[in-house]
Amino acid sequence: xxxxSLVFILGFLPITLTGFYVLGSVLNRRWALVWLLVASLxxxxxxxxxxxxxxxxxxxFNHIVALGLHRLNSxxxxxLLTLGVAGNLGLLGYYKYAHFATHVFHSATxxxxxxxxxxxxxxxxxFTFTQIVYLVDAYRSTVPAYRLRDYALFxxxxxxxxxxxxxxHWQLLPQFKESKAxxxxxYLAVGLTAFAWGLVEKTLIADNxxxxxxxxxxxxxxxxxxxFFQAWAGVIAYSVQIFFDFSGYSNMALGLxxxxxxxxxxxxxxxxxxxxxxxxxxxxxxxxxxxxxVYLYFPLGGNRKGKARRYVNLFTTMLLGGLWHGxxxxxxxxxxxxxxYLTVNHAWRDWIKASGRIKEAxxxxxxxxxxxxxxAVLAAWVFFRADTFATAGRMLTGMxxxxxxxxxxxxxxxxxxxxxxxxxxxxxxxxxxxxxxQWMADGNPALETEDVVPVRRWxxxxxxxxxxxxxxxxxxKTFFASEPSPFLYFNF
Numbered sequence: 200x201x202x203x204s205l206v207f208i209l210g211f212l213p214i215t216l217t218g219f220y221v222l223g224s225v226l227n228r229r230w231a232l233v234w235l236l237v238a239s240l241x242x243x244x245x246x247x248x249x250x251x252x253x254x255x256x257x258x259x260f261n262h263i264v265a266l267g268l269h270r271l272n273s274x275x276x277x278x279l280l281t282l283g284v285a286g287n288l289g290l291l292g293y294y295k296y297a298h299f300a301t302h303v304f305h306s307a308t309x310x311x312x313x314x315x316x317x318x319x320x321x322x323x324x325x326f327t328f329t330q331i332v333y334l335v336d337a338y339r340s341t342v343p344a345y346r347l348r349d350y351a352l353f354x355x356x357x358x359x360x361x362x363x364x365x366x367x368h369w370q371l372l373p374q375f376k377e378s379k380a381x382x383x384x385x386y387l388a389v390g391l392t393a394f395a396w397g398l399v400e401k402t403l404i405a406d407n408x409x410x411x412x413x414x415x416x417x418x419x420x421x422x423x424x425x426x427f428f429q430a431w432a433g434v435i436a437y438s439v440q441i442f443f444d445f446s447g448y449s450n451m452a453l454g455l456x457x458x459x460x461x462x463x464x465x466x467x468x469x470x471x472x473x474x475x476x477x478x479x480x481x482x483x484x485x486x487x488x489x490x491x492x493v494y495l496y497f498p499l500g501g502n503r504k505g506k507a508r509r510y511v512n513l514f515t516t517m518l519l520g521g522l523w524h525g526x527x528x529x530x531x532x533x534x535x536x537x538x539x540y541l542t543v544n545h546a547w548r549d550w551i552k553a554s555g556r557i558k559e560a561x562x563x564x565x566x567x568x569x570x571x572x573x574x575a576v577l578a579a580w581v582f583f584r585a586d587t588f589a590t591a592g593r594m595l596t597g598m599x600x601x602x603x604x605x606x607x608x609x610x611x612x613x614x615x616x617x618x619x620x621x622x623x624x625x626x627x628x629x630x631x632x633x634x635x636x637q638w639m640a641d642g643n644p645a646l647e648t649e650d651v652v653p654v655r656r657w658x659x660x661x662x663x664x665x666x667x668x669x670x671x672x673x674x675x676k677t678f679f680a681s682e683p684s685p686f687l688y689f690n691f
Contacts, residue, residue, distance in 0.1 A: 200245040202394075202451045203401050203683045208675065211242065216458060223380025231380035232352060235459065242357040243321070250320045253290075258351050260286060261330040268337040269344045280338045284331055291327045294319055299526035321689055322361040324523060326354055328490055333368050335494065342368050349375060358456040362448050362688040364466035364486040370646060374461050386460050388659035389642035393454030395667045396635045398674045400447030404625045405440045406677075406684055411622060412437035412584065414612045419597075420590045423610040430597030432614050432622065434577050437584050439625045441687055442471060445484070448686045450635045453644050465636055465645045471576075471629045474568035476540040477548075479576060487523070491516050506549065513545065514538035524583070524691045529591065533582040540575055 200207050215238040223231035244251040264283035268276050292300075294317055301314050333350075336342040345353070345368070353371050354360075415425055415433025425433060449467040456463045470482035480488050496516045502509040514535065521534015578595070585591035596602075636645055639657045657663065 200242050201683050201685060202448065202455070203398060203674075203686075205675070205683075211238075211245075212455070212458075214238075219380060219459060220382040224382070228378055228380040232375060232378070233348065236348065236352040236355065239352065239355040239357040239360065243355060243360060246321050247318070253320055253323075254326060254355060257287070257290065257326065257330065258354050259347075261334060261354075262347050262350050265334055265337040265342075265350070266344060268334065269340075276338055280334060283334045287327050287331050287334075291323055293317070294323055296522075296526045319690075324691060325363050325365055326360060328365050328487075329354060332365070332490065332494065336368060345372060356456075356461075358452045358461075359463055362452075362686055362691075363484070364449070364452070364464050365490050366464065366486070370464055371461065378460055380460075383460065385642070385659065386458055388664070389639065389644050390454045390456070390458035391671075392642070392657070392663065392667050393457060393635055393639060393644045394451050395454070395670045395674070397447040397450030397452075397454060399670050400443040400450065401686070402447075402674045402677050402683075404621075404628070405442075405444035405447060407618075407621050408436045408439040408443070408625060409684070411614055411618050412440050414614075415610070416584055416586075416590065416594070418610045418612050419593045420586050422593075423612075424593050424602070425597035425610045425612070426602075427597060427600045429610050429612055429614065430594050432619065433612075434581055434584075434594065434598065435626065436618075436622045438471075438577055438580055439622050439629070441580070441583075442629055443625065444687045446634070448688060453635070457644050462643065462646045465647050467634075468636070469629070469634045471573060471626075472569070473572050474565045475572055476537065476544045476575060479572055480537070480541070487520070491520050495519060506546075510542045510545070513541050517541060529582045529585055529588060532588075533579050536579045536582065540579075 200211060202208075215235070218234045218238070219231050222234050240251060240255070243254055261283060264279060264286075267279050268283075271279060297314055297317055304310070333342065333353075349372060352375060353366075353368060356371065359366055412433055415429055416437070419425060419433075446467050449465075453463050453465075464486055466485050468482040468485060470479050473479040473482055496512055499512040499515060500508055501512060515538070517534045517538030518531060519534070521530045521532070521537070524530045524534070578598075581594045581598075582588075582591050585594060636647075642657055642659075
């Protein structure tokens with residue numbers, strides 16, 4: 200079920216909200232939370248009912264392992280943790296990487312391996328990583344033994360289930376325990392505003408940039424070579440699409456959760472305003488970056504074993520981060536490219552620090568750093584979006600303005616002035632305007648917004664209600680013109 204679909208907005212959401220608060224008022228919070236758990240499982244099963252057994256089985260397996268980690272003595276806990284993590288990674292590996300692994304095996308050995316078509320279950324990467332974190336914390340004795348009902352809601356809670364954020368037990372479970380399930384207009388006002396903000400980002404910006412990117416990259420995959428203008432227009436259009444698609448989902452998730460009086464962590468913080476690649480990864484998919492840092496980079500040694508080992512660890516972490524995004528060599532290369540970027544960035548900072556030239560960056564320095572960072576991110580997006588290295592090569596040669604006489608026919612793609620204006624205006628929004636958590640900081644839509652300096656003083660007032668109503672109307676009106684498109688991170 201898509202957040203941007205009519206069945207969700209006009210059906211599932213109002214029914215779930217009403218049931219939650221009615222049960223909380225008439226009975227008690229426990230029944231309200233049970234209702235929310237059932238609704239979350241229905242939400243997941245809506246896409247493919249057969250996979251409801253998958254997520255329920257995963258929840259039961261991890262809950263049993265976690266209980267064992269709480270009860271066993273120290274000598275037997277590590278083997279159980281290993282079993283639990285291996286079980287999660289095995290499930291993820293089968294559904295997400297089995298075809299890729301057989302392809303690599305065939306390429307390396309020439310031996311054919313037949314495997315039935317596997318449909319990737321929605322959200323499997325997210326609920327798998329969420330549960331691995333829980334098991335590790337249970338092993339470290341930093342999480343209490345929760346009831347199955349509470350644990351199941353923590354994993355399946357529908358605002359974060361499909362595409363994140365990746366949440367920790369201490370971020371959600373205490374909120375469920377403290378929730379009174381009593382309706383408050385503040386929750387609805389803040390949540391609906393954040394949801395509308397994200398819906399506009401998805402339906403009016405990301406989905407309007409997508410056709411340009413699809414046409415350019417699609418033609419490149421067929422062997423056509425883009426012109427300089429076409430290549431840059433296609434890559435920038437994709438950068439706008441994925442930015443507002445992911446930002447839209449993240450804001451909608453925050454808003455949906457806030458309607459229930461529950462706050463999720465911020466997962467997206469204006470990454471195109473970054474002045475370095477290090478800064479970029481502190482802003483893009485924040486919870487995934489934190490997971491990779493704590494549960495992969497640190498165990499590899501982090502920066503504790505010298506600079507050379509630190510750079511190797513960085514590169515390895517980003518390679519695996521690329522593989523997390525997709526089972527393909529282009530995703531792995533994208534991760535490796537960002538690993539190389541981070542290595543250079545950290546090496547440069549180390550050199551600056553060692554030379555004693557540390558000083559506050561000037562406005563010009565920040566501007567140049569931001570421009571260089573954005574160009575580097577654009578170059579990496581080529582590999583992220585391209586289906587093959589050949590497609591990426593055609594796009595990059597086009598961006599470099601390289602044309603040879605023996606190249607194939609020119610790309611038969613026409614980009615209208617309207618499309619170009621949409622892409623450029625959208626990019627300006629990403630660069631120059633405050634994000635949702637800055638604008639709505641006083642409403643505390645997320646866990647960390649208490650520390651965000653508000654740039655506007657949002658209030659639940661009639662003028663804002665009118666704006667939200669108009670935005671929702673315009674967004675919903677677009678649904679009648681075409682089918683709602685899935686979010687890009689549903690594929691990961």
